[in-house]
Amino acid sequence: MVVVELLVVLAFIYLGARIGGIGIGLAGGAGVLVLSLFLGVDTGHIPIDVILIIMSVIAAIAAMQVAGGLELLVDLSERFLRKHPKRITFYAPIVTYFMTLLAGTGHTAFSTLPVIAEVAKEQGIRPSRPLGISVVASQIAITASPISAAVVFFSGILEPLGVGYLTLLAICIPTTFAACMIGAFVSNFLGCELKDDPVFLERQAKGLIKLQGQTQRNLLPTAKTATAIFVTAIVGVIVYATLISDTVNLIQDPALGRNEAIMVFMLAAATAIVTITKIDPSEISNAPTFKSGMCACICVLGVAWLGDTFVSSHITEIKALSADILNQYPWMLAVTLFFASMxxxxxxxxxxxxxxxxxxxxVAPITAIASFAAVSALFVLPTYPTLLAAVEMDDTGSTRIGKMVFNHPFLIPGLVTIFTSVALGFALGSLVL
Known part of the structure; x- marks a missing residue:
């Protein structure tokens, strides 16, 4: 029966991958139905806190977007990139990394990818180089964001083992950022030069390549206010988490836990943005970030519930099979997370x-923390939204998916970045923990 149940899990994950987008969550829920109703498996835990955190953060980001805050961040990013155009392959992932770090979602990269492609093209730099590593940076930064659902959930299950929220961030932020820079260095040598690319030359001959120059944006007068409120809320979350942490312990027996604090700080930020900037609250639910965030909630609900339903019902067998292997080869956890996140x-x-x-x-906490970055292997299959967007936004044709499916410009930078982050995680973790 274990084999049958595992095949059911894999079948519904495959079905969800074929549907794409929100389909992975829908299929996950259908898989729980089959396991529980037809195979008699007790349903696992629903990741309620994770879903509620995503909802709260997305509500604040969507409010900021309606007030023009995201457009302001994109404008600042473009100014930064245009000041250093020759170093676009290194500076572009810095932009997408910190935008994700700030917002807790990689979907903020959508708005910066056209800028990256345009600046690279203007400099005669192969756009696939900065675009490839920028997409990877926007994904791996999730494992370092103070308000991402993945980080908050992971820190919650680490705390009983003596590893706090701030300790997790202290390891994940420097290791993932350094890994992105190493990934950028490698990406800088991938592919031929743009002037030698036959696809680019063919498009250029047909007049399909256009240079648009710097975008002139009409920023809303509420943009700075909304951005300031959102950033203040993030700082407030970090400060409060510090005050209630076991390390500082200035607030003992807090009435508001860390997870709940993130929710209420984000909802309060959204309230302040709506109240102060006078935006129409009905527009928040129509914002692109709100829609993508709600899709993420469904995906987490279905897939995580499906996974926990199978794992929790067979934890004894899994422990017997895996414990010795992972204790002897700790890096195998990173490999498992890598293929699962694909x-x-x-x-x-x-x-x-x-x-x-x-x-x-x-599994030792240091192994789990070092392997954490491996949950960001969303770039392997060329079907993730930000990856596809990067392909579409590069009119030079240099950012393309090959006939072998896996030969695309995101794979090597992504593999290098995750491998480096895991290695650095073990090194730094051994010093911190």
């Missing part, structure tokens, strides 16, 4: 589905 399309879903099981079978 199929689940979500750092939050992968973390909630597999990390509790990993810790339950005795």
């Amino acid at each position: 199929l689940l399309y979500s750092q939050g879903a992968t973390t909630t589905a597999l990390m509790p099981a990993a810790l339950a079978i005795g």
Whole structure:
């Protein structure tokens, strides 16, 4: 029966991957139905806190977007990139990394990808180089964002093991950022020069390549206010988490837990943005970030619930099979997370589905933290939205998916970045923990 149940799980994950987008969450829920109703498996835990955190953060980001805050961040990013155009391959991932770090979602990269492609093209730099590593940076930064659902959930299950929220961030932020820079260095040498690319030359001969120059944006007068409110809320979350942490412990026995604090700080930020900037609150639910965030909630609900339903019902067998292997080869956890995230399309879903099981079978906290970045292998299959957007926005044709499917400009930078982050995680973790 274990084999049958595992095949059911894999079948519905495959179905969700074929549907694409929100389909992975829908299929996950259908898989829970089959496991529970037809095979008699007790349903696992629903990752309620993760879903509520995503909803709260997305509400604040969407309010900021309606007030013009995201447009302001994109404008600042373009000014930064245009001041250093020759170093676009290194500076572009810095922009997407910190935008994701700030917002807790990689979908903020959508607005910066056209700028990256345009600046690279103007400089005669192969756009696939900065675009490839920028997409990867926007994904791996989720594992370092103070308000991402993956980080908050992971820190919650680490705390009983003596590893706090701030300690997790202290390891993940420097290791993932340094890994992105190494990935950028490698990306800088991938592919031929733009002037030698036959696809580019063919498009250029047909007049399909256009230079648009710097975008002139009409920023809303409320943009700075909304952005300031959102950033203040993030700082407030970090400060409050510090005050209630076991390390500082200035607030003992807090009435408001860290997870709940993130929710209320974000909802309060959205309230302040709506009240102060006078935006129409009905427009928040129509914002692109709101729609993508709600899709993420469904994905986490379905996939994480499906994974926990199977794992929790067979934790004894899994522990017997995996404990010795992971204790002898700790890096195997990173490999497992890597391949799981390829199929689940979500750092939050992968973390909630597999990390509790990993810790339950005795994986050391340092191994789990070092392997955490591997939940960001969303770039392997060329179907993730930001990856496809990068391909579409590069009119030079240099950012393209090859006939072999896996030969695309995101794969090597992504592999290098995750491998480096895991290695640095073990190194830094051994000093911090």
